[in-house]
Amino acid sequence: MEREWIDVITLAIVIVCAIGAINVKDLLGASILLGAYSFLMCILWAVMGAVDVAFTEATVGAGVSTVFCVAAVFHTTRRTKD
Numbered sequence: 001m002e003r004e005w006i007d008v009i010t011l012a013i014v015i016v017c018a019i020g021a022i023n024v025k026d027l028l029g030a031s032i033l034l035g036a037y038s039f040l041m042c043i044l045w046a047v048m049g050a051v052d053v054a055f056t057e058a059t060v061g062a063g064v065s066t067v068f069c070v071a072a073v074f075h076t077t078r079r080t081k082d
Contacts, residue, residue: 007047014040027073035066 014037021033038061045054 003047007044010040010044010047014044027076028070031066031069031073034069035062038062038065 017033017037017040021030021037024030024033038057042054042058042062045051045057
């Protein structure tokens with residue numbers, strides 16, 4: 001019963017990160033929220049027993065993609081014009 005609560009709380013944080021990344025106007029903040037989303041998805045994959053998928057999500061999703069997005073933000077404007 002305790003593990004289900006951890007899964008539900010992690011899933012709720014994943015949803016908050018996804019909605020926050022869509023709604024935030026600061027591009028650097030959106031990149032960081034997407035990195036947090038990927039890291040939390042990595043945790044969920046590991047809890048479900050898909051360790052190979054979790055490792056791939058951690059390296060590609062939370063690691064490389066976040067670094068590329070942050071680097072792209074630093075080479076462009078940080079705020080949207082909306």
